Amino acid sequence: MAFSSARVSRNAAAAILAIASFLIVAPAFADKPTSVLPRAERLTITAIPIDFDRDDPGRKQFGKLVWRGGFNLFAKSPFFGGYSGLVVAPSGKSLLAISDAGTWLRANIDYDGRKLKGLSEASIGPILGRDGKPLAGDTDQDSEGLTLVDGDTSKGTAYVAFERNHRVLRYPFTPDRFGPPDGGLALPAETKRMSANRGIEAIVPIRAGRLKGATVLFSERLLDKNGNLRGWLIGGPAPGAISLKNIGGFDITDAAALPDGGIVVLERRFRYSEGVKMRIRRIAAKDLKPGALVSGEVLLEANDSLNIDNMEGIAVHRGASGETILTLISDDNFSALQRTLLMQFALPDGKPVLAEPGSH
Numbered sequence: 001m002a003f004s005s006a007r008v009s010r011n012a013a014a015a016i017l018a019i020a021s022f023l024i025v026a027p028a029f030a031d032k033p034t035s036v037l038p039r040a041e042r043l044t045i046t047a048i049p050i051d052f053d054r055d056d057p058g059r060k061q062f063g064k065l066v067w068r069g070g071f072n073l074f075a076k077s078p079f080f081g082g083y084s085g086l087v088v089a090p091s092g093k094s095l096l097a098i099s100d101a102g103t104w105l106r107a108n109i110d111y112d113g114r115k116l117k118g119l120s121e122a123s124i125g126p127i128l129g130r131d132g133k134p135l136a137g138d139t140d141q142d143s144e145g146l147t148l149v150d151g152d153t154s155k156g157t158a159y160v161a162f163e164r165n166h167r168v169l170r171y172p173f174t175p176d177r178f179g180p181p182d183g184g185l186a187l188p189a190e191t192k193r194m195s196a197n198r199g200i201e202a203i204v205p206i207r208a209g210r211l212k213g214a215t216v217l218f219s220e221r222l223l224d225k226n227g228n229l230r231g232w233l234i235g236g237p238a239p240g241a242i243s244l245k246n247i248g249g250f251d252i253t254d255a256a257a258l259p260d261g262g263i264v265v266l267e268r269r270f271r272y273s274e275g276v277k278m279r280i281r282r283i284a285a286k287d288l289k290p291g292a293l294v295s296g297e298v299l300l301e302a303n304d305s306l307n308i309d310n311m312e313g314i315a316v317h318r319g320a321s322g323e324t325i326l327t328l329i330s331d332d333n334f335s336a337l338q339r340t341l342l343m344q345f346a347l348p349d350g351k352p353v354l355a356e357p358g359s360h
Helices: 003-021 187-195
Strands: 039-041 045-050 067-076 082-090 094-099 103-112 114-124 143-151 157-163 169-173 182-183 200-206 215-223 228-233 240-244 251-257 263-271 275-283 297-302 311-318 324-330 340-347
Touching: 039 045, 039 103, 045 340, 082 157, 082 251, 094 143, 114 340, 143 169, 143 251, 187 215, 228 251, 240 324, 263 311, 275 311
Parallel strands: 067 114, 082 143, 082 311, 143 200, 200 251, 251 311
Antiparallel strands: 039 114, 045 067, 067 340, 082 094, 094 103, 103 114, 143 157, 157 169, 169 182, 200 215, 215 228, 215 251, 228 240, 251 263, 263 275, 275 297, 311 324, 324 340
């Protein structure tokens, strides 16, 4: 059978890169900083545009989502990278991310109409411990989940979920300081079964609907007795354990709240034989209840024939025209073989969404 040499070469290269990318235990390929960032500093981020479909750049529809643009991000700082948690301001014009190296990143999001244009006015700084000093060492630094409690991306309060030393802490923050923490969430007893490197990845306060006031937690891969992915409703009117149906052996890497009280869940799967995959599921508000097994609706599933990496962070905001915008970021594991990708999709919510640039 004959194949297009260009397509085979490109897809083979993508598969090889994906497999190599996850050899993160090899020190030759990974360079996670061993020192701590002492204080906040300004940062210049270079954003190189990417297409989600390398072979068909004009394609905009992927599953139930519409591509709004993306970038491969670079910065001249050894602390730039490892981003596992993400929030975007309600305006869509700024972001806050956390790294598993114990740092935070803040930047303005620039647009050309509705299409992503780049990042500007960026700064980076250390996440502080209870003693007011920058977190040090993998056991304490490994932040994986982020969500706002109040405020916006420049000043407010956030929950941060850490693994290895499993905990969810509440952090007050300002433009140049993140912490120290002033409280946190008590984790369910069941979380004691989590392995060190598969802790709480997703933390989502519900601000609308019948579960308003609850916080949803998901571990990366803690399974219930039936092999489904375990999560919890903390506080609110109906606390208790929930499960997300395990479809195809994906792990949970993040989740974010939808305006109607539902959530979106970001998942990842990696196997050496097949490379890396990404999936986004939408869980309706009515399905979030104690004891429930939820499957949700698959909005997008992609393998590395499309332009993905180790996608670990997802955030939601409303565009000016009312559509729901999903922003994703990848964790490069501080590896020379991986990338920090930032990308946006629109969720039409049942109404046609134009892919052409317009007023954001």
